Amino acid sequence: MALHFDTINLFDFVVKEGNGVKGLIESGLSKVPDVYIQPVDQRINKTNNIIDAQIVQLPLIDISELDGPQHDQVEKALVKAAETVGFFHVVNHGLPIQLLEELKDAAHMFFNQPAEKKLVYQKGVSPSPLVVYGGTTVGHKWRDNLMIIYNSDDDAYKYWPDQCKEVVLKYMKTSTELARRILEVLVKHLGVELDDSMEETYMGLRLVSLNYYPTSPDPELTVGIGKHSDIGTLTILVQDDIGGLSIKVQEDGEFGKEGEWIEVPPIPGALLINIGDALQILSNGKYRSVEHRVRNTNTQSRVSVPCFFNPGSMAKIAPLPKVVEKDGKAKYKECLFQDYGSHAFAQGYQGKKNLDFVKITSP
């Protein structure tokens, strides 16, 4: 028989007892609890699982061609995607397809465990503050999550959950190579050689998030994740074949009209990459972070595994001097990444508003 929840025991069930949203749905819940019902302006309209947003093909880039005769065209395609839509798929990316499959399996294995096993990784009791499991009523996302920040291989072997430590570590390492390659191209286009001394600024803080989006009794009322832009430089996303991610078009053009949402269907074996706020700041606005969000479905749960490349907490982020020189003025002021991150987390899901924190408004 389905359980009945009031707000307090809902919080206890989901968060304190570690059942997550997944546990809610497995309890037989047939109605979205009030706390998860989104305000009308945050809802993702859909009828019979067809979202209002259009379905558009994003740029699909064969990254292996960076080492081949198409090198210049691939560089151009990366730069164009980063300057316009801010999201693109890559294939022949160097991450074995088997690794991607194992990663999704590992996510399922972790979330399929009984609540008490997941609870071990909850904030405050987790063996490491860098590994945190949370089902949440806070932020009202219809999603469970395991967040893992990389510190060292030793810590990974000691503290990360057995179900996923090997595969997440491999994923983080191979995607770091890929991210570095892409950042090299993008930064070179700005007139700067990316060398080891800049590593801290571009990817000093790497984290992997395992997302589990359970089916929702009414996907019109819930969101998997509300509209936001990522705060770092680049994000690489592995996802299963369910779909549900949509992005907001920033300017009229081949991907739609400014302000429209487009659905991004997964491409088997491809990785989805997007630009984050820090790269928008470093590039003085040339490369653009993008608002995105995730809808739920009432038929299938979904897993996704983003690897976020962020500046280190103590890294100063500001437009690159070479770009400012060319542009004549800086559009953003310098700040510590940790201050930017704190501001963003305090704001919650506000689209791209976080950038206002550092935006220089003309007198």
Ligand SMILES: O=C(O)CCC(=O)C(=O)O
């Ligand atoms: O699940 C997805 O497709 C996107 C995940 C995401 O936006 C996030 O974890 O910040």
